[in-house]
Amino acid sequence: MQRVFNRLKKVTHKADLPWEVHLIDNHQWNAFTIGGGKVFVYTGLFKGKLAVRSDDELAAILAHEIAHVNARHASEKQGKLMLSKLLDKKLRSAAYEASFTTNQEDEADKYSVIYSALAGYKPSAGAEIWARMHKQLGSDSKDRLHDHPLNADKAKSLTRYAKLAEQYYHSGKINKNYKTLLTNNAVFFHQGESTLKAGEGGGFLALFETLGNAYVEAEKAKQEQRKRGL
Template sequence: MALSRRHFMAAGAAACTGALCGCAQSPATGRSFFAGMGGDINDDIKLGQQEHAKLVKSFGGVYEDRKLQSYVDSIGRKLAAHSEMPTLPYSFTIANSPIVNAFALPGGPVTVTRGLLALCNSEAELAGVLGHEIGHVTARHTAERQGQGMLAQLGVAALAIATGSNELASMASQGAQTMLQSYSRDQESEADALGARYMERTGYDVDKMVTFLDSLHSYSVVDGRMAGLPDGKVDDFNMMATHPRTVDRVRDAARLASGVRQVDPLVNREPYLNAINDLLFGDDPKQGMVVGTRFTHPELRFEFTVPDGFRITNGERSVRAQNPDGAVIVFDMAQTRAASMTSYLGREWAANAGLSGVEALTINGQEAATATTRGKAGNTVVDVRLLAIRKDENEVFRLVFLTPPALTARLSEPFRRTTYSFRRLSTAEAAAIQPLRLVVTYVRPGETVDSLARSFPFDRWNRDWFRLLNQLQENDPVKAGQVVKMIMAREGARG
């Protein structure tokens, strides 16, 4: 969440809009389909270029590392050159987000997050991801999807309260999630087959599509457990939800696409690990940091904790936490001229929302106020609790708690704990927060999985994360001289 004194919540949306419909064909698949945004490939290109910067911005902007960016771009362009549409204006961008995801826009823009780069263990695995996304482009899946009436909504999705105003904004990246989720399983399998085809033509080991999918599922399990989610729900908040695929489907797609047994295919593990050495891991402190159920912002000097079972997603202008049952917490900031927080609630923030139970509070020494109403999140009726906390004379912190009515009573006490967890950080506390880095190193004689994992910052999940990042099974040992990925604060870098 990159907020400053001049950067506050602004309502807006960047939806893909009203293009002409027509019949189109994909040169990659040979299929004809009804295209909601027009049959001409130039419509794809125009839409992709129009929305790319907005979508990348919603995922934290561009990750500033020219050398790594050039490396990723070179892999993507080699794959694209072996596609059926090599002359499209492809681009391959790294987004500054810890979320593990990748997405393609029509006409050529492909984006991978640095979170995904951290999970990959070889150049061939990354090539599998990029090839899959190129497959979505060459199959023209977005045009086909729009022809089926599923328009992609990119940018900021507004959440209306009782008056229908757009004051509450959910995560901008939710628009991207909506777009990616609308790919059918058949389209995902088709993108796998095309990606495998491009990998085989470029010389990459096609089987690495499967090893990455194994890592992706393991990540969803570990990350979901840390968030307090039951195992059956762990795929609801990450790339496994937006790219619904199974290992068997990917393996079948790879076999069909390759058709021949590869001899000495490219894997390039060590060159890849060298490229991602010192990669920023987790949240960028400039945007605020998620640590389990706690959100902390060292630059703006505040923190709060959400209830167990809620998954926090950090966005450009807001922070969103959601549990599997549909309850949502949204945090943002706004300007105010109000003399009191109760006045701010009733006169500025929700003047026409029919507030009830307006109450002045003091939260860890800060002036605050709360009130309730009933509204809508999309087409769903929800109970709404608004909380405003004074930052200074001109600014206010805001928390919105949204619950399906059946859950409101049960979540009342957990939401109260979240309310009183909000506090300001001292200068020393903020300065002590260090970003995490992915460090590539060698196992020293005598070191074990346990001794190496001990330095990880994930408490009881340290071993899980070490094994996940290094693709180790439960009983796999490490050996002296083995190259491994470590996670540590910058100041604690291993010598």
């Protein structure tokens, strides 16, 4: 795990963070981050029918958590939720807040395929994990608050992003052009400008952009609620 993590952290947008990865003895299939470069992995990821099967799959999971750190999702979520709730009173519910998080999950998926590919890990590994998850558990995890995309949807979107990132993948080798590709690649430009750059201009323009992003993500969250019948 440390070996895979060390290669990934070299090719991220914030390689200078004090990155750490820790293994927790817990049967759950899960990994998470508290920000600041700290990533935690449960031992449950390596056990049972859903166990991680290769370095590529482990890289997909670690890259996803690294992406959450780089995009500042923990702090960003609260600000955007406040703005979106001001825009629409109907969005003031726990179910909506969880659906809003699915937007961040999708964004982390986009970055994760790039990080994996640039570090020399197969970018399609994440899609393979979630396709297996869907086969074993179905599409909906039945999580009460639905704070992750449906398994089938996640597999499909990761497959789409991985195809775009495949051109940067050299098995077992860090792409020598990784610094340029972090800000200029088919995944980000296919989906729109990298959100890691959004709002950095400051002033009124940054505020306008933030409000626009909050509105777009609010609409996505509404779609997620409708999809689940909430």
